[in-house]
Structure formats: structure tokens, C-alpha cells
Amino acid sequence: MxxxxxxxxxxxxxxxxxxxxxxxxxxxxxxxxxxxxxxxxxxxxxxxxxxxxxxxxxxxxxxxxxxxxxxxxxxxxxxxxPSSPLTTLTDLTPQATPTGATGTRVRLETGQNSTGKPPIVSSSPQMVGSQPPFTPSVFEVGRGFSFPPAPIFSSPPLFRNPMYSSAPGILPTPIMHTESTAQPRTLKPKINFPEFDGCNPRSWLRKCEKFFELYNISEHEKLGYASVHLGDRV
CATH class of the missing domain: 1.20.5 (Single alpha-helices involved in coiled-coils or other helix-helix interfaces)
Incomplete structure (x- = not known):
């Protein structure tokens, strides 16, 4: 079981x-x-x-x-x-100028160029053998342009016969307008440099600074001007 x-x-x-x-x-x-x-x-x-x-x-x-x-x-x-119309040189003809030199008058024609390429010059300038360079002098509105002849100087304006003098230098004049500004000069009355006698040096220094400011004295010249105006007691 x-x-x-x-x-x-x-x-x-x-x-x-x-x-x-x-x-x-x-x-x-x-x-x-x-x-x-x-x-x-x-x-x-x-x-x-x-x-x-x-x-x-x-x-x-x-x-x-x-x-x-x-x-x-x-x-x-x-x-x-550039949104202005394209400019094309189309006419180059020699022309006599009032000075007797042979020049070339250039006529410009304007037009739109749909291709976006630069314009093509229709005619080339004539080659001149021994003649001097041309100086165009004729300007016609809408037809051409020219440039006036460059001025000729016998010597540079800034170096014409400089004058030298053996006299001792004088104090510089106050600031004024030069000829290059084409404005009339405004002269200031002459001011003598203050002489230091040994008293009240602060007042003398203020006068010196005012003098240097009026006469536009440079930094490296201030000491020289001040040293020659010291009194005997100093």
C-alpha cells in the first residue's frame, strides 16, 4: 500500500x-x-x-x-x-588748346547695359609720336569734359628765397590766422614776460602760465623763457 x-x-x-x-x-x-x-x-x-x-x-x-x-x-x-547709367567713350578727336598744345576732347555717351558687363570703347585714342602730352581744356556740358593744364611754378611756394637774419630771436607773437586760412589777422597787444624778483613765486608762476598760453609756448621752451627772466636777487 x-x-x-x-x-x-x-x-x-x-x-x-x-x-x-x-x-x-x-x-x-x-x-x-x-x-x-x-x-x-x-x-x-x-x-x-x-x-x-x-x-x-x-x-x-x-x-x-x-x-x-x-x-x-x-x-x-x-x-x-551704382544706379547711374553706364558711361561709354565714343569720340576721341585731337583739338588745339588756347595754350597751343594739342589736346583731345572726349565725348561721353550714357546708356543702359542689360547684360551688366562694362561698356566697350568704340574707338581708341590716337598715338602721338614726339608731341608733348595733351592737356584738354574744353568742357562742353552733355558732350564732353576736359581738365585745365596743371600750374607750373619756377620753385615751390614754401621754399622761395628764404630770408635769414643774424639778429637775435624775439618772443613769438600771439596766435593768429595764417595766410592759408584766407582770413584777416587779429593781433594782440604785446605783453612783456614777467620778471621774478624772489617775492610771491606763486603769483609769478600764474603769470608765466598765462603768458605761455597767450603766446603758445611749447613745453620744451618754457624753462628757457623763465630762466632768462629771473632777477638778480634770485
Missing amino acids: VSEPPGPSTLPVLASPPELQSLQDDIRMVRSQLSVFVEDVGKRFETLELNQSQFQVQLGEICETNKKLEFIISNMALQNS
Whole structure:
């Protein structure tokens, strides 16, 4: 006679050893820590996705701004391009000037060039062998232009017969308008340099500074002017 195996209710309850209990506690702790870590990683991924979406939005705005800048630059380039009609040299004819020199009058014709290429010169200037360079002097409105002959000086204006004198130098005059400004001169009354007698040096220094300002004395010359105007007592 075969006996049946005992059922679940008949199995003896075995007490878990302490090592197994501590192992179960460690497993629970690891599970709790792992769940916390998973939640933290999920939050970080959500933040990363949000930052990525914001970056894409900013990148789109930057692209739009770049397109607007390119459009503005292209418009500025079109505005700065020459809008005047093209100029073509069509007539080069030698002509005598009032001074007797042989010149060339140039007639200009304007027109639009649809191809955007530079105009073609219809005729080339005549080659002159031993004649001097031409100096055009005729200017006709709407037909041509010319340049006046360059002035000829026997010597440079700034170096014509400089005058030298052995007399001792004098104090510079106050600031005035020169001939180059084409304005009348405005002279100031002559002021003697203050002489220092050893009394009240501050007042003397103020007078010296005022004198240097009126007569535009440079820095390296101030000491020389002051040293020659010291009294005997000093």
C-alpha cells in the first residue's frame, strides 16, 4: 500500500536562519535604492528632453534671424550698387588748346547695359609720336569734359628765397590766422614776460602760465623763457 505525500498543511514550518533574514533585508534595501535611482534618472531624462526642445526652438529663432540678416545685407548691397547709367567713350578727336598744345576732347555717351558687363570703347585714342602730352581744356556740358593744364611754378611756394637774419630771436607773437586760412589777422597787444624778483613765486608762476598760453609756448621752451627772466636777487 502506497502512502500519499503530505499536503501543504502538513509540511513542517522551518524557521529561517539569521543569515537568510539579513540577506532578504539587503535585497529590500537594494530594491528601494534602485527604485529611487530609476525615478531620479527618469526626472533627469525629462529635464534633458525639455532642454533639448528649448534648444531646438532657440536654434530655429537663430536661423530666422540669420535669414533676416542675409536679406538685409543683400538689400544693402543692391542699394550701394551704382544706379547711374553706364558711361561709354565714343569720340576721341585731337583739338588745339588756347595754350597751343594739342589736346583731345572726349565725348561721353550714357546708356543702359542689360547684360551688366562694362561698356566697350568704340574707338581708341590716337598715338602721338614726339608731341608733348595733351592737356584738354574744353568742357562742353552733355558732350564732353576736359581738365585745365596743371600750374607750373619756377620753385615751390614754401621754399622761395628764404630770408635769414643774424639778429637775435624775439618772443613769438600771439596766435593768429595764417595766410592759408584766407582770413584777416587779429593781433594782440604785446605783453612783456614777467620778471621774478624772489617775492610771491606763486603769483609769478600764474603769470608765466598765462603768458605761455597767450603766446603758445611749447613745453620744451618754457624753462628757457623763465630762466632768462629771473632777477638778480634770485
